[in-house]
Amino acid sequence: MAYKCVVLIKQVPDTKRITGEAMNEDGTVNRSALPAIFNPEDLNALELALQIKEKFGGHITVITMGLPAASVVLRDSLFRGADDAILITDRRCAASDTLATSYILSCALKKIDYDIVLCGRQAIDGDTAQVGPQLAEKLGVPQITYVEELIELDGKSITARRNIGAGWQQVKTALPVLLTVTGDANEPRVAAAKKTMKYKNARTPVEVEKEVRSQKTEDSEAKINKLVEEKCGELSDKGLLIKQWDLDFIGADLNWCGRSGSPTKVHRIQSVVLAAKESKDVPANENGISGLIHELIEDKIIA
Amino acid sequence: MANFYKDNDDIQFLFRHIDLGELAEVCEEKFKFSNEFDYAPADTDEAMQNYDMVLDSLGQLSGEFIAERAEDVDREGNTLNEDGTVSYAKGTAENLEKLAQAEVMGFTLPHRFGGLNFPNVIYSMAIEIVSRADAALMNIFGLQGIAETINAFASEEIKQKYLHDFSAGKVTGAMVLTEPDAGSDLQAVKLRAFENKDGKWFLHGVKRFITNGCGEVLLVLARSEPEISDGRGLSLFVCDRGPTVHIRRLEDKLGIHGSPTCEIFFDNTPCEIIGDRQRGLITYVMSLMNGARVGIAAQSVGIAEAAFRVARDYAATRRQFAVAIEKLPAVRDMLIDMKVAIEAGRTLLYETSRIVDLYVGCTRRFEEDSRLRGNDNRNKAEAKQLKNDSRKYKRYAGMLTPMSKYYCSEMCNRVAYDSIQVLGGSGYMRDYACERHARDARITTIYEGTSQLQVVAAVRGVCNGTAEKIIEELAGEQFGPELKDLLEKLAEGTEELKKAIAFIKEHGNEYMDLYGRALVDIAIDLITGYLFCGQASTKIDMEVAAAENGRTDNGETIQMKQRKAMIARRFVTKNAPKITSLTESICTGDKSTLTDYAALVGPVPTE
Numbered sequence: 001m002a003y004k005c006v007v008l009i010k011q012v013p014d015t016k017r018i019t020g021e022a023m024n025e026d027g028t029v030n031r032s033a034l035p036a037i038f039n040p041e042d043l044n045a046l047e048l049a050l051q052i053k054e055k056f057g058g059h060i061t062v063i064t065m066g067l068p069a070a071s072v073v074l075r076d077s078l079f080r081g082a083d084d085a086i087l088i089t090d091r092r093c094a095a096s097d098t099l100a101t102s103y104i105l106s107c108a109l110k111k112i113d114y115d116i117v118l119c120g121r122q123a124i125d126g127d128t129a130q131v132g133p134q135l136a137e138k139l140g141v142p143q144i145t146y147v148e149e150l151i152e153l154d155g156k157s158i159t160a161r162r163n164i165g166a167g168w169q170q171v172k173t174a175l176p177v178l179l180t181v182t183g184d185a186n187e188p189r190v191a192a193a194k195k196t197m198k199y200k201n202a203r204t205p206v207e208v209e210k211e212v213r214s215q216k217t218e219d220s221e222a223k224i225n226k227l228v229e230e231k232c233g234e235l236s237d238k239g240l241l242i243k244q245w246d247l248d249f250i251g252a253d254l255n256w257c258g259r260s261g262s263p264t265k266v267h268r269i270q271s272v273v274l275a276a277k278e279s280k281d282v283p284a285n286e287n288g289i290s291g292l293i294h295e296l297i298e299d300k301i302i303a
Numbered sequence: 304m305a306n307f308y309k310d311n312d313d314i315q316f317l318f319r320h321i322d323l324g325e326l327a328e329v330c331e332e333k334f335k336f337s338n339e340f341d342y343a344p345a346d347t348d349e350a351m352q353n354y355d356m357v358l359d360s361l362g363q364l365s366g367e368f369i370a371e372r373a374e375d376v377d378r379e380g381n382t383l384n385e386d387g388t389v390s391y392a393k394g395t396a397e398n399l400e401k402l403a404q405a406e407v408m409g410f411t412l413p414h415r416f417g418g419l420n421f422p423n424v425i426y427s428m429a430i431e432i433v434s435r436a437d438a439a440l441m442n443i444f445g446l447q448g449i450a451e452t453i454n455a456f457a458s459e460e461i462k463q464k465y466l467h468d469f470s471a472g473k474v475t476g477a478m479v480l481t482e483p484d485a486g487s488d489l490q491a492v493k494l495r496a497f498e499n500k501d502g503k504w505f506l507h508g509v510k511r512f513i514t515n516g517c518g519e520v521l522l523v524l525a526r527s528e529p530e531i532s533d534g535r536g537l538s539l540f541v542c543d544r545g546p547t548v549h550i551r552r553l554e555d556k557l558g559i560h561g562s563p564t565c566e567i568f569f570d571n572t573p574c575e576i577i578g579d580r581q582r583g584l585i586t587y588v589m590s591l592m593n594g595a596r597v598g599i600a601a602q603s604v605g606i607a608e609a610a611f612r613v614a615r616d617y618a619a620t621r622r623q624f625a626v627a628i629e630k631l632p633a634v635r636d637m638l639i640d641m642k643v644a645i646e647a648g649r650t651l652l653y654e655t656s657r658i659v660d661l662y663v664g665c666t667r668r669f670e671e672d673s674r675l676r677g678n679d680n681r682n683k684a685e686a687k688q689l690k691n692d693s694r695k696y697k698r699y700a701g702m703l704t705p706m707s708k709y710y711c712s713e714m715c716n717r718v719a720y721d722s723i724q725v726l727g728g729s730g731y732m733r734d735y736a737c738e739r740h741a742r743d744a745r746i747t748t749i750y751e752g753t754s755q756l757q758v759v760a761a762v763r764g765v766c767n768g769t770a771e772k773i774i775e776e777l778a779g780e781q782f783g784p785e786l787k788d789l790l791e792k793l794a795e796g797t798e799e800l801k802k803a804i805a806f807i808k809e810h811g812n813e814y815m816d817l818y819g820r821a822l823v824d825i826a827i828d829l830i831t832g833y834l835f836c837g838q839a840s841t842k843i844d845m846e847v848a849a850a851e852n853g854r855t856d857n858g859e860t861i862q863m864k865q866r867k868a869m870i871a872r873r874f875v876t877k878n879a880p881k882i883t884s885l886t887e888s889i890c891t892g893d894k895s896t897l898t899d900y901a902a903l904v905g906p907v908p909t910e
Contacts, residue, residue, distance in 0.1 A: 016304075079360075081404075187368065187397075190360040193406040193419055197342035197353045238341070 001155045002057035003115045005049040008105060008135075009042040009062055009077060011070040012125040023271055038073045041120030043188035045181040048150060049118050050081045050189065056153060059083050061112060065093060065104055068206040074242055078199040079191035087204045090246040092258050098126070100261035102134035107250040109139060116158070117178040121146060132180035142173040145180040166303065202240040205232050305370065307432045308362025311608070312847045313646055314428055316863045317653055318358075319843045323351055326422040326657065329664030340414040354425045357407065362432050364405055369398050369436035373561075376437060377739050381517075381563040383553045389517035395561045398440055403472025410447055412454060416462065417470035423656040423663075427601040431649070434605025438743035439561030441602040442514050448594030449476035449522055453541065456578040456587050461541060465520055474519035478591060479567065481512045487756055489524065489584055490534040494569065496525035496576075504540060504576055506569040512554065514750070516565025519544050522591070523574065524583050531581075539583035542574035558742030593700070595751045596708040597659065600652045603715035603747045607645045610715070610722035610740035614638060617726050617735075628725075637725055641718045643873055648711040650834045651827065655703040662696035669693050699773060702764025703830075709757035710827050712747035719744040761826075762819035766804055770826040771797070777833035783840040785868065789875045793832050796879060799886040800825050806890045817896055821885040828878040835871035839864060 013034035021033040049060045062077040064070045065088040074085035088108055096104065109117065117139070122129035129145075136143035144160045151170065152159040159172040163182060203211075209228045216224055235241040247257055255261060282288045296302045308314060327350035328334070334350075336343035344350035372394030379392040391399070402408060410426045412418025426447070434441040450469035453462060468474045485491040494508030506525055510516070521542050528536035542548070547570045554564040578587060618629035618638055628634045669689040676686065719741040723730035730737045748754045764770055774797055782790060803822055807815050815822075841864050849861040895903075 187401075189401060189404040190364045190368075191356070192404060193357045193360070194342045194417075195406070196356045196360065197344070197419075200352060200356060 002059070003052055003153065004058055004113055005052060005060045006109065006112060006114045006117045007042070007046045007049050007060060007062045007077070007082070008117065008119045008131075009046065009064045009073055010039045010120075010123045010125075011036050011064065011066055011073045012039045012123050013037075015124045036069065036072070038076055039120050039123045039125075041122060041181060041183050042073075043120070044183055044185045045118040045120045045179070046077055046080060046082065047186045047188040048147070048179070048181050049116070051186065052116065052150070052153065053081070058115075061086065061114075063088065063105070063108060065089070065096075065101060065108075068204065068210065071204040071207050071242060074204070075199055075202055076191065078202060078242075079196040080189055081192060081195060084243070085202075086243040086245055087206070088245050088250070089204075089206060090257075092247050092254060095259040095262060096257060097262035097264035098128050098130040098134060099263060100257050102131050102138055103256045103261060104247065104250070104252055105131070105135050106138035107247075107252040108245060109135070111245075111250060115175050115177075117141070117176070119178065119180045121180045121182045129180070132178060136178035139176075139178065141176045141178055143178040143180070144171050144173065147179045147181045148184050199240065201235070201238075202242050203235055204242040204244045206244060208232055208235070304363075305366030306359065306362040307365040307370070307435050308358045308428075310362075310366070311432075312845075312863070313649060314431070316838075316841075316843065316845055316847075316867075317649065318355070318428070319845065320838060320841050321424060321653060321657060323354065323422070323424065326424060326660045326664075327351065327354075329660060330420055330422050332667075336414050336420070343414050343420070353419075354421065357419065357421070358425065358428060358432065360405060361407055361429055364401055365432050365436035368401055369433065369440060372398060373437040373439075374736065374739070376439060376561040378560070380560040381553055383550060387550055389550055389553065389563050389565065391563070392561055394437075395440065395443075398437065399443065399472065399475070402444060406470075406472075408444070408447065408472035409450065409466070409470025412447070412450055412466055412470055416454070416466035418466070422660045423597065424653055424660060427597060427652055427656040430598055430601035431605040431608065431652075434602040435609045436605075437561060438602060438606045438609075438740070439559040441598070441605070442559060442562035443475050443518075445598040445602055446476060446478065446515065446595065448591055448598065449478055449520070451594055452522060452539075452587060452591045453577065455590065456539070457541065457575075461575055461577070465541070469520070475515055476520040476522065477513055477515045477518040477565075478588075478595065479510050479513050479516065479521045479523040480588060481510060483509065483511050486512075487753060489588065490537075492524050492526060492537055492584070494523065494525045495529070496523075496527040496538060496540055496574070504574050506540060506542060506572045506574050508569055509551075510567045510569070513565045513567055514562055516567045517544065517550055517563050521548070521567075522577070523569070524588055527576075527580055527583070534584040535581050537583040537585075537588075538580045539577040539587045540574040541577055542569075542572050545572065547572040556746075558739070558745055592751060593659075593704050596704050596757070597652070597656055599747055599751045600648070600655070600707040600711035603711035603744070604645060604648050604652055606740050606744045606747070607641070607648065607711075607715040607718040610719040610737050610744070611638075611641045611645055613735060613737045613740070614641065614722040614725035614730075617729070621726075634725060637721050639873065641721055643870055644714045644718060646870055647831045647835070647874060648707075648714045650838070651703070651710055651831050652707045654830075654834055655700070655707040658696055658699045658703055662693065662700045665689055665693040665696055698764065698769045702761050702769045703773075705752070705757035705760035706823065706827050706830075708751065709748075709754050709761065709823065710831075712744075713754055715744045715747055716741075755820075758819045758823050759816065761823045762815060765800075765822050765826045766808060766815060770830070771801065771804075774800075774826075774829055774833065777830065777837070780833075780837055781840060782836050783868070786836050786839055786871065789832070789836055789871055792875050792879045793829055793836070796825065796829050796832070796882045799882055800829060803886045803889040806892075810892065813897065814894070817894065818889045821889050825882050825885050828874075828882060832871070832875045832878065835867065835874050839868035839871045841867065 013031055014037045021030055024030045053060055060082045061084040062074060062082040063086045064073055068089055071087055074087055078085055093104060119132035133143055133145060144162055146163045147160045148163050149161040151161055157172055157174050158177050161168050161170050208231045212224055212227045232241055282292045324347040327347050331344060331350060334345055337345040344353055376392040376394040381392060382390045384390060409418030410421050410429060414420050430441055430445040433444050450466055453465055480489055482492055494510060496504055496506055498504055506523055523540045524537055525540055526536050527538040549568040550565045551568050552566040556564060615638060618634055619627055621628050672686055672689060722737040723741055726735055726737055729735055807818060845863040846860040847863050849859055
């Protein structure tokens with residue numbers, strides 16, 4: 001049987017490429033110094049969905065909540081084989097913490113028919129790993145977190161192997177289900193050539209508007225709106241208009257969104273500068289190595 | 304996060320320097336496919352964007368996935384199972400799955416078969432990128448000429464049967480040509496093709512040294528006319544790897560361990576004929592081999608690039624005598640020579656691929672034109688022009704293809720060898736990849752025609768005026784004033800080439816074969832020298848990193864144009880005395896190779 005998969009993805013600053021300019025003086029992230037990328041484990045979630053589709057058939061919808069620039073990761077998902085993409089963008093989403101984010105996503109998911117929701121285990125900017133589990137609770141569906149392997153899908157239930165830190169656990173539960181997927185689950189494919197060639201021209205309405213405005217700075221508001229509408233119509237006819245939803249469309253209660261829906265309060269931000277200090281020589285023999293291993297275990301650096 | 308396309312400044316530069324727009328227009332036949340296929344480009348800009356994006360993801364796949372597996376693939380190799388099937392190394396199987404998902408297995412095939420319809424220049428870039436990651440994988444990814452041959456010569460029915468599967472990466476192919484007694488001399492092929500009373504064809508006999516002979520679709524050269532003993536008795540067939548195709552042996556090789564080299568026994572295997580009888584070798588295999596030769600040239604550049612990078616990195620970090628060894632003139636010299644040689648090979652390869660694209664495009668237009676025109680005599684001049692262009696590019700491609708194969712494969716062996724030399728004892732150990740690159744490089748001067756045979760194929764073009772024509776065209780381009788002295792040197796070299804050609808012509812064909820290599824070397828140096836001067840006169844504004852000790856974060860950059868002028872200077876000035884010396888040796892008239900052989904080499908060893 002075919003499965004309807006929804007993959008939730010996020011565009012994040014590439015925290016692996018942190019340089020001296022990564023933080024602003026005030027302790028916030030300097031986004032211009034860090035390239036925005038597809039959150040790595042979300043790629044694993046998408047890959048798992050693609051494997052499910054290849055094996056059983058079905059349909060993949062990718063959703064992201066973010067700034068208009070996040071359209072990039074939606075296009076990337078289409079290049080890799082997603083069937084449909086949705087951008088949830090709304091100024092009123094700003095400053096949402098994980099609780100507000102999972103609420104907004106749950107509202108969006110109520111508009112979609114799904115069997116399996118797949119999320120990356122966590123995003124590399126916040127590293128909370130909370131959105132997936134919170135979302136499952138709000139949707140009222142079972143969740144399997146830290147999924148490393150999909151073992152069986154039989155139309156009604158799913159069996160998966162999850163990492164529990166010091167070992168693995170095999171879990172079986174009913175569909176629909178929400179999975180959070182780890183980086184060990186698979187190796188994501190790259191963009192497919194023909195899909196890239198086709199979908200490189202796909203745009204969200206907010207991107208179309210930006211493009212039109214940059215070209216027609218002199219025109220009246222009404223004229224610009226008309227042009228945007230025309231351009232969106234053209235794209236839509238070619239199947240290249242990416243869906244864009246706002247909080248009104250998904251029927252979200254504004255009290256639960258953005259700053260007002262976010263109980264997380266930032267108390268203080270500390271800019272930590274890591275610098276190499278003293279070094280230590282480990283003798284290259286049996287004793288030296290075993291001493292180092294013990295030290296690392298004691299410091300809980302390795303398990 | 305390595306990306307073998309994005310991290311290669313020279314490919315990035317040539318992508319912009321070469322007039323890809325012209326080739327896009329040729330391949331897309333003035334962009335007429337965009338109405339029919341949603342992924343076909345509608346204009347030049349879109350085509351360029353497509354090429355760039357697809358190379359980008361292939362570069363990512365090569366850098367992050369394929370290269371990671373290359374060492375294991377080399378160690379593991381392929382397995383011939385008891386049931387006669389062949390299992391690829393684990394990494395190779397994973398690579399093929401990822402390549403299929405990336406939709407790059409029909410790179411140059413037409414849109415209507417699910418292909419990308421990309422020009423050969425882009426395909427050469429792609430093969431280079433993949434080969435840099437894993438040279439052995441090229442023997443599957445880079446042999447798309449098999450599908451291309453089916454597309455060019457087979458019936459529509461056969462095309463429909465196979466080409467969609469090739470594009471989708473569901474099948475791989477093999478060129479089944481070589482036999483125990485038919486290596487370089489394919490006219491001696493014995494494998495028998497016979498027709499039964501229903502007109503169905505079958506194959507019987509043995510083939511040897513077949514790259515990817517375990518592939519699903521086999522293009523087999525066989526003798527369909529037992530009464531004709533030379534090449535005219537051979538036809539080309541296609542068959543599936545069915546129960547009558549027996550893989551008897553996998554060769555145990557020096558390098559490219561990821562590529563299975565099979566001995567195959569065909570036991571009355573049903574097959575279908577490609578095109579016409581008797582044209583198998585003369586037309587189809589020649590065309591197939593030309594494509595494959597460009598592919599091997601690209602594979603060679605990829606191996607050389609990989610080997611160079613190991614050496615470049617090591618020379619910057621390894622300290623001896625209290626300095627990084629790259630401070631030592633002898634090491635420096637090796638690294639610069641390696642780098643210049645790689646860029647020379649790449650230059651010649653991309654120019655060859657460009658000419659092949661123009662040839663294919665012109666020929667297709669001419670054929671289509673005459674079909675549409677019928678007996679209509681209007682626009683005769685235009686038709687004549689197309690026909691002339693098609694002939695011209697055919698001659699050019701016919702000479703440049705063996706030149707590229709010869710130059711790039713010899714170059715990659717030198718570079719891989721020197722890479723080990725830079726690393727010294729460490730390079731000889733299996734801890735570093737350069738020993739693998741050297742083993743992988745070794746086959747490139749052998750398969751798809753040895754260097755000696757490439758010279759034979761190229762030297763005719765040098766002697767019949769083709770090389771001079773190309774050089775004349777190249778010399779007529781616009782160059783920057785600072786290159787004046789280099790252009791003078793190249794002009795002097797051209798005079799020497801003419802002198803050498805005249806001398807050889809006076810002394811007959813045997814003498815031409817004897818000094819063919821020297822003559823081809825001169826022609827390659829001149830053509831590449833002019834192309835480098837062209838790059839040094841580029842309109843492209845591109846800054847590239849030029850920092851000591853491999854540092855790229857200290858912001859030191861140089862204009863590519865300026866850098867290419869330095870490359871051109873080094874290449875042309877170093878080659879000028881070489882050209883003089885080669886010309887002198889040609890003009891000695893010395894035939895001792897022919898006359899004194901027995902005395903010089905002594906008797907055949909008896910023990």
